[in-house]
Amino acid sequence: MKQFQYIRPASQAAVLDAIAKSGSKIIAGGTNLVDLMKKGVMSPDKLVDINSLPLNTINTSPKGLHIGALVLNSVLSENSLVLDKHPLLSMALKAGASPQLRNMATVGGNMMQRTRCAYFYDTTMPCNKRTPGTGCGAMGGYNRMHAIFGSSPQCIAVHPSDMCVALAALGATVTIAGKKGERHIPFTEFHRLPGEHPEMDNHLATGEMILGVDIPDNNFAKNSYYLKVRDRQSYAFALVSVAAALDLRGGVIKEARLAMGGVAHKPWRLFDAEKFLAGKAPTEENFNKAAQLAMQSAKAYEYNAFKLKLAPATIAEALKHAGGLA
Amino acid sequence: MSDKKPIIPPNGEGISNGTRRDFIKQTTVLTAVAMAPGTVVKAASDHIDEQIAAVFEKMPLKMEVNGKLQNLSVEPRSTLLDILREQLDLTGTKKGCDHGQCGACTVHVDGHRVNSCLTLGVMVNGKKITTIEGLAKGDELHPMQEAFLKHDGFQCGYCTPGQIMSAVACIREGHANSEGEIREYMSGNICRCGAYPNIVNAIQEVKAGGQTV
Amino acid sequence: MNKPIPTSADGMSRVDGRAKVTGAAKYSAEYNQPNMAYAVLVGSTITKGTVATIDTKAASAAPGVLAVLTYLNSPKVPGHIPTKAQKPSSKSGPLKVFYDNKILYNGHPIAMVVADTFERAQYGASLVKATYNKEAHDTQPPKNITQGVGAWGGKDFTKGTVDAWKTAPIKLEQEYTHPSDVHNPMELHAIIARWDTPDKLTVWDKTQGTQATRDDIAKAFKLKKEDVQVNSQFVGGAFGSALQVWPHEVAAILGAQVVKRPVKLVLSRPDMFTSVGYRPYTWQKIGIGATTDGKLVGITHEAVGQTSSFEDFAEGPINTSKGLYASPNITTRYKLLSLDVNTPTWMRGPGEATGAFALESAMDELSYALKMDPIDLRMKNYAKTDPDNGKEYSSKFLDEAYAMGAAQIGWENRQAQPRAASQNGWLVGYGMAGGMFGAYRDVAVIKAMMKADGTLTIQSAVSDIGPGTGTAMVLIAANKMGIDAGKIKFEMGDSSLPDAPMQGGSATVSAVGSAVHDACTVLKEKFQQLMGNGGTDKPDYVKILKDNNLPSLEVLTKSAPGPDNQKYSMQSWSVHFVKVLVHPATGVVKIDKVACVADCGKIISPKTARSQVVGGAIGGIGMALMEEGIIDHRYGRYVNNNFADYHVPVNADIPQIDAMFVNKPDPYINPIGAKGMAEIALIGMAPAVANAVYNATGKRVRDLPITPDKLI
Known part of the structure; x- marks a missing residue:
């Protein structure tokens, strides 16, 4: 690992000053950043430790539930407000990483996680995300874990987070601070698709930082489910994961939320399937139809064609659990 | 797959060529030194700069390890794992992957289990660290250590310190209420010898025994 | 059929268990030496060809770097590591590290950076840059795999009629593939090499056979066997991966020679896929x-x-x-x-x-x-x-x-x-x-020594990669000698101790356990002889030593398979x-x-x-x-x-x-x-x-x- 300067500012203003330069990176839990620095994939000149900032609260607000950027994944997964209002988020968090990593990883850091694509991680391989212009190693390579939605010829990597899939489904908002003040963007618009610029994972600009997320109140708590399919029962990234949430009233789906992990460069909301389910009965047949609708724009590569079958199967299965049919 | 020739791109985000001068330029604390650039350049070519730079590249680290205060000077890039093993000779904490993928390096920081391989030493300044060496009270083993012995919760023993630190935390966190829960909450610790059922048995016994862990 | 199912708590706990649960058990990388340096390998990024140029300037100039070894400047190993292949082959044999500019596989070690700290060695390694003359490579088993496969794999075997299954009324023919699996023991392969004099070497090395490793290193470096000391007290799993001396072990020994300091080399997890073997596709x-x-x-x-x-x-x-x-x-x-x-x-x-x-x-x-x-x-x-x-x-x-x-x-x-x-x-x-x-069952030698305080020490060079060799040996001795297991100490993992085979092929208990049995038998007989009148079945060892004014009594026994085997x-x-x-x-x-x-x-x-x-x-x-x-x-x-x-x-x-x-x-x-x-x-x-x-x-x-x- 390259040497770097380490500072731990005491105020948000000082952090914003420190991250104004592109060579600076924020560190919170460090579970992904230190990993990438050891691999030489990221080599910042300066680490700005934000752990002195008061961003580790979880509280109800007029906007719903506010979660600070420094809240640990483990703490969040067990928080009584989360368990009560948004059990889907807790399930997703518990499906991710390991207890030790969740004790280190923060909400903001989880959002900033970079892809697990092997070509991104190996600095001797081509990767447009790591080194723009070198090509995509996964395209035409070993792409079993890769995207089936929203990829570009430049990048077919997927975002590895579970938490973000749940937050996308729950319609959270992200609060971002920069020198010009705060801004709020929908969670689904925080991460981006690779397009021509796969080196950019999200819409956080240089010099900006995440302050937290807000989840609006909803009626999904009783009928939500996070299903993660992976190569082993725990401590593995998703082949495909699905966050399913239903607002069930009087035997009818008033509103449905569906998001997938392991299939795209960002948490992938299934808007068409959601729309289809609204007003329908929670039946296996409807769930299967929704799952098929969700797959309309899917495209597979040499080693991930199985996801074209696994994804709809997982969507339907997650919906069955959410709807009380499984 | 095609027989396309591999492309070997230049390395990722500009790993610098690593001369002293680069570092000194970036390092604000060295402003005073930088005021005399001629001296620095001369020092760099003579390798004397290394000794100067080594001092400036290090940061103080105060932490309590197993009840003992440690006053250290470390590079910011040094992980807690390497500091424990290489500087403090506390080799009970193991390196199995160095990337948070196996759990062999699990220690407690302020009572919580973490992967010490992904923890920068400078980030635990002021904190209390407990490693496997700090678990027993003198000759009296911790109940979890006793249970691992009794239920043979290991073979080669290499993942064992991490397993035990994790197991203690598993009970403290309240995640040892069923066999299934223990398995899930112990899945961050890989055991290649395959002692998992024995580990689960050991944790269940300690949990059932109700001792303070 | 109604035998109770054994539980995890049945039987005697491991004799080395306390060391393992307290963190006191030390594995190869954990014998930190005064003035020790750290080595990190640099692997090739191509699969086949030659190194054209290798730039070590930046690495050499990096802080704390003591040496950068490549084929251009490394001392040559005078001998070679003997092949473990099962038949003499026309192939060149085990990889000779830093020997020439040939690249035989992706990850082939092309350089090693030695520095005063691990972090500095690792950073130095990232600065070594090579260019290559690439040749077409082949790592993929062909679709039609039996075509063009000519190499030796053992003689064809036939009992009865060739391919007689085809004549059966019920028959099937199917193909099965097994991918390459990697041992991946939890302990990374590691070695600390220390030259005690220019022709005397001590290593702490992850190995399944302290003496086999000693012999191979002695051969490669043209040293006398007795001048190579191999220690491997605890081995953090191996499953076969430590049955031979690999290039990184030779590299560390070379590194210690160059920097004239003890050198520690711990493989990274990625190295574990290419620097040691694996179960083949x-x-x-x-x-x-x-x-x-x-x-x-x-x-x-x-x-x-x-x-x-x-x-x-x-x-x-x-x-x-x-x-x-x-x-x-x-x-x-x-x-x-x-x-x-x-x-x-x-x-x-x-x-x-x-x-x-x-x-x-x-x-x-x-x-x-x-x-x-x-x-x-x-x-x-x-x-x-x-x-x-x-x-x-x-x-x-x-x-x-x-x-x-x-x-x-x-x-x-x-x-x-x-x-x-x-x-x-x-x-x-x-x-x-x-x-x-x-x-x-292989040949093994055991030294067994009964001391005046009634404790028995048994010694063998054998390694224990995890099965509990020491525990089994203590139980065999306790049973034979009729004494409490707590009074028995089994010393092992040291090439200077009595001869033992490698821990491999599931044969340790059979070989070393039999030797423990035989040594204890002989030792007990010695006590019985001292007692006279044929002795008793339960000699009072302490009393006999005292009566005969002996500080201790020991035997060195060789135990070998017989015609029944x-x-x-x-x-x-x-x-x-x-x-x-x-x-x-x-x-x-x-x-x-x-x-x-x-x-x-x-x-x-x-x-x-x-x-x-x-x-x-x-x-x-x-x-x-x-x-x-x-x-x-x-x-x-x-x-x-x-x-x-x-x-x-x-x-x-x-x-x-x-x-x-x-x-x-x-x-x-x-x-x-x-x-x-x-x-x-x-x-x-x-x-x-x-x-x-x-x-x-x-x-x-x-x-x-x-x-x-x-x-x-």
């Missing part, structure tokens, strides 16, 4: 035929195993087909396929585990074709003498093992029709498979039963229940023996469901060389595992009646899982591992 084809009532007519087992371009590594995938069933006609063919990869090596249940996957899957397929219970089919073809050579078995109770396992798993609940049972929305399947592995066919046997749950929509497989039975003679140490069987089953679950080293053949480079992407089982994958023993002593193999257990604990587990998955789903997966994508 193996293609197999089984032709098997039977009469309509299930009597085997013939088995033909062909296998092609991957090896490197520079070394032939051969193992025994076809052995199981030669010996597991009483088929009148058996044909085997085994060839090697040379690729531009690093050399494979033995991995737990080497060859046989790979072979059992093919044979025992095929037997299962045959059972369905015959509409016959898989156990009935196996009993119908039960071998009472060794089908390979006609010899009598020294002992075989596999039939009892079948019955014990079937009872424990609840075999009666198995549906004969696939995809016929479900439970809470999951498909339920039962499967079983057997395994065998040769039971060996040639006369009989000696095998260890196992059977694994598995109940799986498979999710019909997502293809997720959960192991629900496992029952393993080992027929490996007398059980010496019940606690550690049980753990070894449990561990072997878990290794087999990994092989069955998730393990696969994946190379991007365009680059010849691994794309999953870490613990996040190369999956091994985690706790959540594993249920309670019932491990049982027939526990009947083998009368001929050795004086203690114990046969090997390590390999058979794993052999047969993967096909048992595959067979259970078929029973659950009706899908036959012949290409391991059985990941969810293969079941949807």
Whole structure:
């Protein structure tokens, strides 16, 4: 690992000053950043430790539930407000990483996680995300874990987070601070698709930082489910994961939320399937139809064609659990 | 797959060529030194700069390890794992992957289990660290250590310190209420010898025994 | 059949357990030396060709860097590490590190950076830049694998008529592939090398044989054996990966020579895929035929195993087909396929585990074709003498093992029709498979010394990679001497101690345990002689020493196999039963229940023996469901060389595992009646899982591992 300067500012203003330069990176839990620095994939000149900032609260607000950027994944997964209002988020968090990593990883850091694509991680391989212009190693390579939605010829990597899939489904908002003040963007618009610029994972600009997320109140708590399919029962990234949430009233789906992990460069909301389910009965047949609708724009590569079958199967299965049919 | 020739791109985000001068330029604390650039350049070519730079590249680290205060000077890039093993000779904490993928390096920081391989030493300044060496009270083993012995919760023993630190935390966190829960909450610790059922048995016994862990 | 199932708490706890649970147990990288330097290897980024230029300037100038070794400046190793290949080969042999500019595989060490701290060595290594003259490489087994495979892999074998299975009324022929699996013990391979004088060397090294390593290093560096000291007190798993001296060990020794300081080299996890061996990719084809009532007519087992371009590594995938069933006609063919990869090596249940996957899957397929219970089919073809050579078995109770396992798993609940049972929305399947592995005994020497305080010290150079060798030895000695195990100390892991074979091939207890038995027998007799009148059965050792004014009494005893070891066919046997749950929509497989039975003679140490069987089953679950080293053949480079992407089982994958023993002593193999257990604990587990998955789903997966994508 390259040497770097380490500072731990005491105020948000000082952090914003420190991250104004592109060579600076924020560190919170460090579970992904230190990993990438050891691999030489990221080599910042300066680490700005934000752990002195008061961003580790979880509280109800007029906007719903506010979660600070420094809240640990483990703490969040067990928080009584989360368990009560948004059990889907807790399930997703518990499906991710390991207890030790969740004790280190923060909400903001989880959002900033970079892809697990092997070509991104190996600095001797081509990767447009790591080194723009070198090509995509996964395209035409070993792409079993890769995207089936929203990829570009430049990048077919997927975002590895579970938490973000749940937050996308729950319609959270992200609060971002920069020198010009705060801004709020929908969670689904925080991460981006690779397009021509796969080196950019999200819409956080240089010099900006995440302050937290807000989840609006909803009626999904009783009928939500996070299903993660992976190569082993725990401590593995998703082949495909699905966050399913239903607002069930009087035997009818008033509103449905569906998001997938392991299939795209960002948490992938299934808007068409959601729309289809609204007003329908929670039946296996409807769930299967929704799952098929969700797959309309899917495209597979040499080693991930199985996801074209696994994804709809997982969507339907997650919906069955959410709807009380499984 | 095609027989396309591999492309070997230049390395990722500009790993610098690593001369002293680069570092000194970036390092604000060295402003005073930088005021005399001629001296620095001369020092760099003579390798004397290394000794100067080594001092400036290090940061103080105060932490309590197993009840003992440690006053250290470390590079910011040094992980807690390497500091424990290489500087403090506390080799009970193991390196199995160095990337948070196996759990062999699990220690407690302020009572919580973490992967010490992904923890920068400078980030635990002021904190209390407990490693496997700090678990027993003198000759009296911790109940979890006793249970691992009794239920043979290991073979080669290499993942064992991490397993035990994790197991203690598993009970403290309240995640040892069923066999299934223990398995899930112990899945961050890989055991290649395959002692998992024995580990689960050991944790269940300690949990059932109700001792303070 | 109603023996109680052993629990994890039964039996004596490990003699080295306290050291392991307190962190006091020290592994090779943990003997920090004064003034020690750290080495990090730099691997090639191409697969085949030569180094054109190598720029070490930046690395050499980096802070703390003491030396950068490459083929251009490294001292040459005067000798060479002897090949472990099973036959003299025309190939160049084990990799000579920093010898020339040739690149033989991706990750071939091209440089080593030695610095005053680990961090600085690692950073220095990132600064070494090479350019290459690339040549076309081949790391991918061809589709038509038998074409163009010419290398030696052992002689073709025929008993009876060649390919007689084709004449059978019920027959099938199928291909099976096993990917390259990587040992990945939790402890990274590590060495600390210290030159005590210019021709005297001490190493702390991860090895399964302190003396084999000593001998090989002495040969390579042209040193006297007695001037090479190898220490390996604790070994954090190996499973075969530490059965030979690898290039990184030589590199560290060279590094210590250059910087004139002790050098520590710890492989990274990615290095573990290319710097040490692995279980090779193996293609197999089984032709098997039977009469309509299930009597085997013939088995033909062909296998092609991957090896490197520079070394032939051969193992025994076809052995199981030669010996597991009483088929009148058996044909085997085994060839090697040379690729531009690093050399494979033995991995737990080497060859046989790979072979059992093919044979025992095929037997299962045959059972369905015959509409016959898989156990009935196996009993119908039960071998009472060794089908390979006609010899009598020294002992075989596999039939009892079948019955014990079937009872424990609840075999009666198995549906004969696939995809016929479900439970809470999951498909339920039962499967079983057997395994065998040769039971060996090698020569070993033991020094046993009774001291005036009544404590007994036993010494052997043997390593313990985890099975609990010390515990078993102490129990043998305690039993023979009639003293408390707490009074016995077993010293090991040191090449200067009495001769012991490598810990491999499941033969440690048989060899070293017999030597402990023999040494204690002789020692006890000495005491009895001192007593006169033939002594008593329970000598008071302390009193006898005191009466004879002796500070201690010791013996050095050599113990060797006898004519019986040639006369009989000696095998260890196992059977694994598995109940799986498979999710019909997502293809997720959960192991629900496992029952393993080992027929490996007398059980010496019940606690550690049980753990070894449990561990072997878990290794087999990994092989069955998730393990696969994946190379991007365009680059010849691994794309999953870490613990996040190369999956091994985690706790959540594993249920309670019932491990049982027939526990009947083998009368001929050795004086203690114990046969090997390590390999058979794993052999047969993967096909048992595959067979259970078929029973659950009706899908036959012949290409391991059985990941969810293969079941949807």
